[in-house]
Amino acid sequence: MWFRNVFLKTLRDYRIAIIGWGVGMGLVIVSPMASVAALISTPAQHAALASIAAQFAWNADPVKADTVGGYATFKIGVFAFIACIWPLLAASRMLRGEEDRGSLDVLLSAPRTRLSIALQKVAAMWSALLVIGLISGVIAYLGGRAFKGDFTLADGLMWGLDLALICMIFGGVALLISQFTHERGPAAGATGALLVVFIVVDMVHRVIPGTDWFSRLSPIYYYNLSKPLITSYGTSAGGMLAMLAMAMVLTGAALWLFVRRDVGDAVKVPWLDRMAHPAAPSRSLPVSDWSLRSVYMRSLGMIAVPTFWWTLGFAAFAAWMIVAVRQLADKMNALLAGAQGSPAIAVLKNIGGGSSTELNGLLLGAMFELMPVLLMAFAVTQVNRWSADEDEGRLEIVLSTPQSRAAVLLGRFAALATATVIVGVVTLATAAVAAAIGGVALDGGNLAAATLGMIPLGLLIAAIGYLAAGWLRTAADTGLLSFLLAAWFFISFIGPDLKWPDATLRLSPFYYYGTPLLHGMELANLAVVLGVGAVALTLGSLRFARKDIGV
Amino acid sequence: MTAIIEVEKLTKSYGRRRGIADVSFQVGEGEVFGFLGPNGAGKTTTIRVLMALIRADSGSAKITGLDCWDRSVDIKRSVGSVPGEPSLDGNLTGGQILEYFANLRGGVDQKYLNQLVERLDLDTGRKFRQYSTGNKRKVVLIQAFMHKPRVLILDEPTSGLDPLNQQEFDGMVREAREEGRTVFLSSHVLSEVEKTCTRVGIIREGRLVKIGGVHDLKDIKRYEITILFAQPVPVEAFAQLEGVTDVETLNDGRAVRLAMQGSADAVIKAAAHYPVISLTSYEPSLEDVFLRYYESDGRPAKEVAANVV
Numbered sequence: 001m002w003f004r005n006v007f008l009k010t011l012r013d014y015r016i017a018i019i020g021w022g023v024g025m026g027l028v029i030v031s032p033m034a035s036v037a038a039l040i041s042t043p044a045q046h047a048a049l050a051s052i053a054a055q056f057a058w059n060a061d062p063v064k065a066d067t068v069g070g071y072a073t074f075k076i077g078v079f080a081f082i083a084c085i086w087p088l089l090a091a092s093r094m095l096r097g098e099e100d101r102g103s104l105d106v107l108l109s110a111p112r113t114r115l116s117i118a119l120q121k122v123a124a125m126w127s128a129l130l131v132i133g134l135i136s137g138v139i140a141y142l143g144g145r146a147f148k149g150d151f152t153l154a155d156g157l158m159w160g161l162d163l164a165l166i167c168m169i170f171g172g173v174a175l176l177i178s179q180f181t182h183e184r185g186p187a188a189g190a191t192g193a194l195l196v197v198f199i200v201v202d203m204v205h206r207v208i209p210g211t212d213w214f215s216r217l218s219p220i221y222y223y224n225l226s227k228p229l230i231t232s233y234g235t236s237a238g239g240m241l242a243m244l245a246m247a248m249v250l251t252g253a254a255l256w257l258f259v260r261r262d263v264g265d266a267v268k269v270p271w272l273d274r275m276a277h278p279a280a281p282s283r284s285l286p287v288s289d290w291s292l293r294s295v296y297m298r299s300l301g302m303i304a305v306p307t308f309w310w311t312l313g314f315a316a317f318a319a320w321m322i323v324a325v326r327q328l329a330d331k332m333n334a335l336l337a338g339a340q341g342s343p344a345i346a347v348l349k350n351i352g353g354g355s356s357t358e359l360n361g362l363l364l365g366a367m368f369e370l371m372p373v374l375l376m377a378f379a380v381t382q383v384n385r386w387s388a389d390e391d392e393g394r395l396e397i398v399l400s401t402p403q404s405r406a407a408v409l410l411g412r413f414a415a416l417a418t419a420t421v422i423v424g425v426v427t428l429a430t431a432a433v434a435a436a437i438g439g440v441a442l443d444g445g446n447l448a449a450a451t452l453g454m455i456p457l458g459l460l461i462a463a464i465g466y467l468a469a470g471w472l473r474t475a476a477d478t479g480l481l482s483f484l485l486a487a488w489f490f491i492s493f494i495g496p497d498l499k500w501p502d503a504t505l506r507l508s509p510f511y512y513y514g515t516p517l518l519h520g521m522e523l524a525n526l527a528v529v530l531g532v533g534a535v536a537l538t539l540g541s542l543r544f545a546r547k548d549i550g551v
Numbered sequence: 552m553t554a555i556i557e558v559e560k561l562t563k564s565y566g567r568r569r570g571i572a573d574v575s576f577q578v579g580e581g582e583v584f585g586f587l588g589p590n591g592a593g594k595t596t597t598i599r600v601l602m603a604l605i606r607a608d609s610g611s612a613k614i615t616g617l618d619c620w621d622r623s624v625d626i627k628r629s630v631g632s633v634p635g636e637p638s639l640d641g642n643l644t645g646g647q648i649l650e651y652f653a654n655l656r657g658g659v660d661q662k663y664l665n666q667l668v669e670r671l672d673l674d675t676g677r678k679f680r681q682y683s684t685g686n687k688r689k690v691v692l693i694q695a696f697m698h699k700p701r702v703l704i705l706d707e708p709t710s711g712l713d714p715l716n717q718q719e720f721d722g723m724v725r726e727a728r729e730e731g732r733t734v735f736l737s738s739h740v741l742s743e744v745e746k747t748c749t750r751v752g753i754i755r756e757g758r759l760v761k762i763g764g765v766h767d768l769k770d771i772k773r774y775e776i777t778i779l780f781a782q783p784v785p786v787e788a789f790a791q792l793e794g795v796t797d798v799e800t801l802n803d804g805r806a807v808r809l810a811m812q813g814s815a816d817a818v819i820k821a822a823a824h825y826p827v828i829s830l831t832s833y834e835p836s837l838e839d840v841f842l843r844y845y846e847s848d849g850r851p852a853k854e855v856a857a858n859v860v
Contacts, residue, residue: 100641182641182642182680183641183642285646285649285650285661285664285665285668285675286646286650286653286661287644287646287647287650287675288650289647289650292647292650292651292654293654294654294655295655298651302640392638393634393636393637393638394638394639394640396602396604396634396637396638397632397634397637397639397652397691397694398652398655399602399603399604400602400627400630400631400632400634401627401652401655401656402624402625402627402628402655402656402657403624403627403655404623404624546606548604548605548606549599549604549605550599550604550605551565551605
């Protein structure tokens with residue numbers, strides 16, 4: 001049955017992702033529901049929660065944050081968009097990835113039009129997203145029932161549909177961009193960067209008054225128009241229709257270009273071509289390129305472009321957060337001055353202390369939660385290239401030269417380590433400059449700890465990825481790392497609310513990262529992360545030195 | 552002749568899938584050794600063990616007296632190789648790829664490298680992704696030859712090359728032999744091995760079934776000739792000729808299909824007695840040859856292996 005046509009075959013390929021992401025996103029939305037009951041047991045706590053939520057509007061609209069559905073919607077906030085990672089990867093792989101591997105040539109030799117094949121693939125991805133939405137919506141409903149939420153099954157399903165629609169949009173973006181690239185990696189990377197940009201554009205109107213028009217430029221704005229888990233807020237049919245229209249336009253444009261271009265080639269954009277080929281390449285040898293001197297330099301050359309874009313994204317995000325903190329700090333200071341003795345103030349003082357530096361650290365720290373996750377995601381994308389190189393046979397000729405296997409692996413790791421250091425240092429510099437310009441008082445040492453402290457986390461997940469690549473193929477390795485990243489974030493993000501034991505919280509590297517903007521970095525914690533990373537890297541090198549390549 | 556490649560009872564399996572079993576042979580220094588076998592016979596597995604990409608389950612493989620697994624880095628200093636399915640970074644130009652591998656080898660003679668590029672007429676300014684199959688193969692061939700290695704290990708090196716470049720490749724192998732270098736060349740094309748090699752080993756279903764001089768190929772080399780005449784011809788005129796092992800008549804007796812082994816001289820002379828419209832010769836695939844040679848005579852491969860010279 002599953003091999004009857006392109007649609008069913010593609011849907012079959014997505015079966016694990018459907019279950020994994022459906023259940024995963026369901027659990028993500030249910031988890032905060034479990035903790036809300038403890039947070040709102042008295043009227044004073046109700047008020048405190050609603051008041052604090054209002055100060056963290058950058059994350060999500062603080063609507064009815066003292067209800068089960070409202071708190072879950074608010075708490076998940078921007079993190080709901082991790083769901084967009086799957087369609088982003090799947091769509092960039094859908095046509096471009098198959099062209100890369102040459103398998104599309106075979107598929108297109110079947111008596112079907114290009115449009116029919118591409119449409120069936122898109123339909124399979126959209127169907128998969130709807131099933132993911134359905135599964136996570138049902139889990140959200142069941143969670144709501146378990147924790148005394150007041151929303152219905154229909155509300156849960158509408159939340160799932162809202163999520164599926166935003167995923168379709170980013171799938172469409174990736175599919176469209178992949179028509180202009182020769183490989184799937186840049187298409188996925190550019191879409192990931194756009195996802196971050198759109199998240200920030202949507203945040204703007206929640207932090208800076210009068211900027212609603214600007215946030216409307218982001219598709220995420222239309223996702224947030226619906227809050228189906230908050231019964232008094234409901235679903236915006238207009239928002240959903242707008243998202244559907246965007247997804248159809250983006251996907252339609254991608255398919256229109258696909259049926260007109262050469263298979264294996266990209267849509268020709270003259271200025272883009274000039275950027276890619278600034279001068280006619282020379283036939284004479286040597287070409288004297290800096291990036292060809294060693295495995296390390298070559299690896300650095302390979303990741304130079306993605307590192308540049310990720311660094312730019314990190315720097316821009318850090319600068320934006322400083323701007324947002326300035327806006328929020330003013331509101332918060334007013335709150336502190338005018339509501340002495342309230343439970344909300346007690347909570348804040350407990351967490352952050354009283355000075356403006358500490359208050360800024362508290363606000364920025366909450367926003368900085370995302371930064372180490374993003375750096376680790378960057379590391380995962382680079383480890384993915386390592387295992388793909390082995391899977392696709394690109395290591396074989398390198399290993400036929402007199403380079404030891406350990407040297408090849410460590411060369412790659414060293415390049416990735418260099419890239420993460422660059423990201424960390426540039427983020428620190430940008431944040432420091434933005435704070436100085438914006439007049440935001442921050443503890444310099446703590447800011448350095450927060451930005452540079454991300455680096456060991458990036459190295460840790462990379463080392464684990466290199467170790468796992470010793471046994472797993474690319475998709476499984478990336479899947480494992482993504483799962484670990486989600487699980488760790490889950491433990492650190494939700495675990496404290498659920499009063500999980502310290503031993504469980506210690507399983508997540510984010511525990512060791514701590515809250516550096518408030519409390520600096522503890523060297524012992526840093527040593528733990530680096531130590532585990534070093535062990536993983538050593539074991540990964542040993543495994544790689546002994547394994548059969550390409551088997 | 553000193554053995555530069557020594558393989559002894561080499562065995563490698565991939566779980567339930569067959570790899571190679573008890574493969575033993577030696578290749579002398581300065582020799583051009585052909586490693587023949589149909590697809591999936593175990594040629595690439597043997598080469599991947601020699602190149603330390605996979606580790607043998609048992610047995611030993613040595614190059615220049617060094618164990619291929621334990622001393623792989625030392626061995627690779629003196630080896631150039633072409634993998635069976637070469638894959639390289641599609642974003643690099645041919646020139647960048649060659650420079651990269653030259654650097655990984657500690658530098659090469661640029662003059663010789665440029666000679667190879669000219670000789671195979673490679674445009675080094677194009678990205679690997681944009682190359683045709685033949686041009687991709689040229690890049691991989693040049694990187695194998697460019698450091699003038701003592702041993703060349705080539706897995707189906709001419710696959711995808713046009714006849715002119717195949718000829719050029721033959722010349723490169725001949726020169727390597729004249730310079731005293733050793734070439735280990737795997738192929739499933741009999742005529743290619745016949746042209747370039749001094750000795751051959753034949754592998755089938757993971758076992759070495761024959762090894763010996765290239766002249767031994769005559770024993771197994773079979774081909775077909777189909778001759779179309781303007782009028783019917785007597786089949787007896789061809790059945791008893793030297794080199795003919797089987798005759799079949801076609802087109803109401805106006806054509807004959809001859810199964811051949813060895814020289815076609817007698818057939819050509821006999822055909823000349825009749826008005827010939829066309830003559831076509833067909834070389835069967837190695838798989839066909841094996842099917843007929845090793846199975847029709849009823850001798851199992853293991854038994855033949857005992858005849859290893």
